[in-house]
Amino acid sequence: GQNIDQPTEMTATEGAIVQINCTYQTSGFNGLFWYQQHAGEAPTFLSYNVLDGLEEKGRFSSFLSRSKGYSYLLLKELQMKDSASYLCAVGDSNYQLIWGAGTKLIIKP
Amino acid sequence: IAGITQAPTSQILAAGRRMTLRCTQDMRHNAMYWYRQDLGLGLRLIHYSNTAGTTGKGEVPDGYSVSRANTDDFPLTLASAVPSQTSVYFCASSTTSGGPDTQYFGPGTRLTVL
Numbered sequence: 543g544q545n546i547d548q549p550t551e552m553t554a555t556e557g558a559i560v561q562i563n564c565t566y567q568t569s570g571f572n573g574l575f576w577y578q579q580h581a582g583e584a585p586t587f588l589s590y591n592v593l594d595g596l597e598e599k600g601r602f603s604s605f606l607s608r609s610k611g612y613s614y615l616l617l618k619e620l621q622m623k624d625s626a627s628y629l630c631a632v633g634d635s636n637y638q639l640i641w642g643a644g645t646k647l648i649i650k651p
Numbered sequence: 652i653a654g655i656t657q658a659p660t661s662q663i664l665a666a667g668r669r670m671t672l673r674c675t676q677d678m679r680h681n682a683m684y685w686y687r688q689d690l691g692l693g694l695r696l697i698h699y700s701n702t703a704g705t706t707g708k709g710e711v712p713d714g715y716s717v718s719r720a721n722t723d724d725f726p727l728t729l730a731s732a733v734p735s736q737t738s739v740y741f742c743a744s745s746t747t748s749g750g751p752d753t754q755y756f757g758p759g760t761r762l763t764v765l
Contacts, residue, residue: 573751641693
């Protein structure tokens with residue numbers, strides 16, 4: 543079967559760094575996406591990895607290891623507005639996205 | 652219109668009633684998708700369309716139907732609603748479906764079936 547695993551909830555402090563992990567088992571691999579979803583809102587695109595390594599975009603970075611079926615999203619200099627759910631999704635062999643349940647990130651002052 | 656719009660924003664529906672959720676995009680994207688999002692579960696694909704005139708079944712298609720008469724519109728119909736269809740429904744679109752394109756989401760419809 544296809545499976546995406548992420549922690550359900552994480553807590554971090556404003557100004558700190560947090561790493562959200564995602565492991566996956568899918569039929570085929572066509573890229574890994576991270577989306578941000580604020581409560582009551584739609585998911586919005588954060589990052590895309592298709593090759594191994596680190597992709598950096600401002601305060602957010604995403605890492606991929608295809609051999610390990612593993613990715614993480616790294617958020618630096620946390621701000622209160624980063625309180626949201628972070629969704630990991632993998633493109634399968636049919637180019638459909640398989641979604642994890644999301645990690646709810648709580649930022650404390 | 653900018654991006655993707657969905658209507659209604661929310662709806663309370665009696666079981667057994669028919670309901671159509673509307674989705675319109677103005678980005679000229681070829682591919683469109685319908686997902687449902689339930690607490691503790693990831694987004695689950697209901698139906699998709701790779702291009703106008705074609706549709707396909709996703710992970711959880713039972714009880715739902717779609718049509719894609721043109722590029723912009725992709726309505727989702729519940730023929731006879733049941734309480735298990737209570738959920739938040741998101742419509743999304745992407746440039747193509749033949750590759751790992753970024754999907755852009757509408758604001759969602761919160762549906763409650765009593």
